Amino acid sequence: MSTTRLTAVSPEEPNSNGDPGPILISDDKLRDRINHLGDRITADYQGRAPLLVGVLKGAFMFMADLARAIDLPVEFDFMAVSSYGSSTRTSGVVRIVKDLDLDLGGRDVLLVEDIIDSGLTLNYLRKNLQARNPASLEVCALLVRKGRQHEDLGLRYVGFDIPPDFVVGYGLDVGERYRQLPHIYQYQPNREH
Structure with a gap:
């Protein structure tokens, strides 16, 4: 099986959605890091077929690119x-809006998250998924906000x-806006048009 490597495209900068703020992580850096993560996962799961569990909606772009890597x-x-x-800001209450379709029993599960903030959602998901008896359960997070976790999350x-x-950007939103943007931006609402 050959891997499809992520390659550069010529993305349009934000226009009709306003200017979300300065670029924090460019699409080039995203692509390079995702290819690196794909190589590590390929090495770690050699001989196995991991089940990628994406957390919607924010992780959908990351998960698609990660799967190809x-x-x-x-x-x-x-x-x-x-x-x-x-x-x-998080409400502090986590609820499942859409559950999995597949049985996790005996599967090597890789939970794919867009961003880890306090770790509340992640801890809830880990407990929930571990109760379904996977053979293994690991986490692949695109972003971790420094200083927001109260404990080591063992990512x-x-x-x-x-x-x-x-x-915002690259799947991440505010009020369902900016998900389609190719970079990750430091959101500054006062910069919107």
Whole structure:
């Protein structure tokens, strides 16, 4: 099986959606880091077919690119959870909006998260998924907000540690806006048109 490497495109900068703020992580850096994560996962899961569980909606772009960077057969399933609503701050209450379709029993599960903030949602998901008896359960997070966690979360795969600012782009949103942007931006609402 050959891996499809992520290559550069000529993305349009934000226009009709307004200017979300300065670029924090460019699409080039995203692509390079995701290819690196794909190589590590390929090496770590050699001879196995991991089940990637994406957390909707924010992780959908990351998961698609990550899957193409893994040189193994992979399967997909998705969960949707809510702890933010349309706000830029977590409510502290996690609820499952869409559950998995597949049985996790005996599977090597890789939970794919867009961003880890306090770790509340991640801890909830880990307990929930571990109760379904997977053979293994690891986490691959694109972003971790530094200084927001109260304990070591034991993350095996991390794309980037970022400041505790709110970010948008590359699947991440505020009020369902900016998900389609190719870079990750440090969100500054006063810059919108």
